[in-house]
Amino acid sequence: MRRAVCPGSFDPVTNGHLDIVGRASRLFDEVIVGVLINHSKTGLFTVEERIEMLRQATASYGNVRVESFHGLLVDFCRAQGAAVVIKGLRAVSDFDYELQMAQMNIGLSGVETLFMPTNPLYSFLSSSLVKDVVKWGGDASSYVPDFVGERLVTRLRQN
Template identity: 70%
Template sequence: MSRESEGRPLRRAVCPGSFDPITNGHLDIVGRASRLYDIVHVAVMINKSKKGLFDIGERISLIEQCTRAYGNVVVESYHGLLVDYCKERDIPAIVKGLRAVSDFDYELQMAQMNNGLSGVETLFIPTNPTHSFLSSSLVKEVAAWGGDVSHLVPEPVLAALHAKVRPRGEAPGAQG
């Protein structure tokens, strides 16, 4: 019997980001949110002024592969304000991971703005310390220099990175 049929609406939250690419740190937050909420939306936010390594379709596919085991994750892209995404889908909560105190300053401002615009609440989950240094930008940079990122990203992302990134200084066709 579903929770909706029991008379209680489903608890829904969104984990937003660019996810270019999704990392083990992102998956830690999404996985923890999936245990707290009935449905977790992963919103791949589109910023047309940024050129990503992976296009939106690739990001969605990678996230779907990496979150399939959770069973309650919906992955979509969105261009616009996150609060509008939440309103359109009746999502009352945003879940964000915090890596360090420096993240808190920025995320607090965003949370207050989002709440003021729409009443959507933001919940902060402290990142697992093993992922506290991790960002998509660092993963891409290390991979571009031929560094080992296998412990930082799930296997589908690692394979996709290897297909996209040729380490700097490596001759064309040299990657195995």
Template identity: 50%
Template sequence: MSTAVCPGSYDPFTLGHRFVVERAAARFERVVVAVVVNPNKKGMFGIEERIALIERDVADLPNVDVRSWTGLVVDLLTEEGADTMVKGLRSETDFAYEIPMAQMNRELTGAETFFMLTDPRYAHVSSSLVKEVAKLGGDVTPYLSDHIHSALIERIEGVLRA
């Protein structure tokens, strides 16, 4: 069975992320969306919240599983029986950032990284930018599924009230 892992922080999971996962799901028998835990960062959403939001967002993709991971992503590939990592690329900046990691992952375990170009509608979208625009009152509905947009706005309003 061909299995691929799509790692990321996904804080929040955008339609650009969804685009890459959907395309991976069409090409691999199983896709694991890995919410990677970075103990040095505090996200807007906790890990379990992100998993629940993503699971709801990809519920229509029966071959996609969502889980968290702490540590080297290549170790997750080994645990999941995968030999492929799928990463989305928005621009040449993403490519330049990802290449050394892909090369290191190949050297460590033989894992290959497949790069997928995102839909041009989302080439300028990042989770960080979406959060910043939303915090300042901008409209981010074109970049998020409805339930993730609602969760983001609710979280921002809760922070502002606190």
């Protein structure tokens, strides 16, 4: 079975993330969306909430599952039986950082990294930008699934 991991924090999941996951799901038998648990950062949504949103957003894909992980990505890949990491690239600046990570990952464990260029519709999109837009009253509805947008508005109004 050809299995790949799409890692990230997904705080929250955006249509850009879903574009990469959906394209990866057509190339691999199984895609595992790995939600990084980073105890040194406080996200807007808990890890459990992010997993729930991702599961809802990817429910139409029969070969995608969502799991959380902490520690090294390569250890998570090994535990999942995945030999490939899929990373979306929005700009050249993403490549500089992701290349270093890819080289470290292959050196540590032999896990390959495949880079997918982001759909131009989402080349500027990030979770942080979406949160800022919603925080200041803007409309980010075309950049996240509807239910994510609703949860963003509710959460940011609470804060």
